[in-house]
Amino acid sequence: MTKRPKKQDPGAPAWMVTFSDMVTLLLTFFVLLLSMANMDKIKFEEAAGSLRSAFGVMGGGSQTSISKPKVVEFAPIQDDFTSRLYQRMLSQINQLKIDRRIQLVKDRGAVILRVDAAVLFASGQTEVSPEAYPILQDVAALIENLPLNLRIEGHTDDTPTSGLALSNWDISIARAVSTLKFFERESLVPLDRMSAVGYGSRRPLATEKNEAAQALNRRVEFVLESIGGNREALPYLIDAGKQVPF
Template identity: 60%
Template sequence: MARKPKKEPAGAPAWMVTFSDMVTLLLTFFVLMLSMARLDKMKFMDAAGSLRGAFGVLGSSDKAEVTKPKIVDVAPIFDDLVTRVYKRIQSHMQRLRIDRDIELVKDRGAVVLRVNSAILFDSGKTTIKPEAEPILRKVAELVRPLPMSLRIEGHTDNTRSRRSGLSNWDISVQRAVNVLKFMAANKLMPLDRMSAVGYGSLHPVIDNDTPEHRAMNRRVEFVLENLGNYREELPYLIDATEQLPF
């Protein structure tokens, strides 16, 4: 009597299930690797270490040592720039013989030329005095060759303004803007390198407790700042030799 052929079970062969699982895992693995292609070296190695246990195909289980990227310390760069600009302006001020009219200081991480308001304006006024124009021209002569932008700041003391409709803040703003307009109109500085702001009595250099101290707080400051966006870029510079090619 002839033997009946063995009946095959319905559906895909059993080996196809294992093969499909392996292909799915490999696909997931390569998608994961592709998604990490733009990550930094530290994150890549951390992810690779996690995958070792899951797949067992990435070599030895020994933890790879990764050197952290070197962050550039930008503080000395800024300090050196400010110091060099300060010394250069100080030397030129002595040459131009305006060191008695203008106070040169380093403040808020910048170089500041500080001029008493009495030199530039009459009391309570916002129009530049004619005799102050040579001083402003010399300020522009100091700043123009430098790779710096110029912020003109107006400041007052805390004495209430006696001009109707004008507060100390209004006076400080108008004075700063009028100085900017004078420099722009006489082509002493490119307009795109200048800005003007008024602070009123909000930023005194000394307490307003005596007439002499209040006079010191009535001033116009020329704040020199570096051109460009290096303040945003430098803190993120890292040593390129420590990076992966991708």
Template identity: 45%
Template structure:
């Protein structure tokens, strides 16, 4: 039995073995490719090359096979947005602002308020009613005391009929507030909002016309050199502005700067 199995195992081993060396057709094919390469190199060496055509042909091959040395760069063209229409005030509007300024001065004098409120015409469309801090707030406090109610009501009565918008600005000096945990900027903002809230609760002015902002010590009237100059910088400004409308059309959108109450 062992002798019969030995020949069968040898036959199986002969079937698994592969002949050594490459197939004959592969050798012939390699020789042919080598000869063709030699032939084209010979033609290339004998031909007169046109540099321009050679570059064009080389670039065409690179484009065809995606062999760019550098990735292609995309060019973006940013659209040029038109600038917003500029505000221009007619001489009639400028004259109106001047007349309102004169009218405010006369009303303050008639109400004996000219010592408490300063009227400043800033430019052709802006008038400022300037009130010192001591008349509206206690030191370091942001709540409007009852003693300031009559003054604020009189200011509202003066502003109400005017065709202008109101921005309440709070300002402080450069001394840190020790009686209040909030900083000067927060204090100025809180005071402006308190004035705005007083107008709202008393239904004294149209709230669509009012906004509030606080500047802290960033916009002093005079340098903070001594107590007198610092007292002058602690103030509330009632900034009145004519509606800013372009010449031909109204602005499409406006930013809402109202402070929620």
């Protein structure tokens, strides 16, 4: 009598299924290791511990504690973002033929639009001059489509304000607020994206006592800040909560 061949179960052998699962888990493990290559040591150890538990590997002996690092380096993120934003705005300035009295600079790890105070205000005055309206409209055109907040900073020189009721500090604050009000009144920038602060003569660009240096210190700066959760990714941006309120 001829032997009938033994009937085999359809599909892959049982050992192949187990082997495939193991290979998939190993691949996932190494992908996670690669993706976490730039994480700090604390988070990396926590993730590695979770993976060891998932694979059923129990750690033996004493657990090594890792202290939280005191300094976290964010320079690559800062430099990359600042450079890209600076180049984008520089290109916009060239395309829109923005007033040349608007100076684009990288300062304090952020991108800043800097305008001479004499362009925006008459001497000793705190209300924006009508002649400055087109310049402020140019500033708004540069930032209106960017997902960033705008902080307006007023600065003065250290010349005493003789004969005026306002101090240099008062003037710097009033000018920043006046500029903010213009943007809001003309619907150029949403109010919830703006803030204003004055520094008086406390942050000079030049320390010389000649007129050219003093004129350089009299300025209004438009500092671009991150919105919402982006602050954690861009920690170099200035914290408005630490500034002097107006």
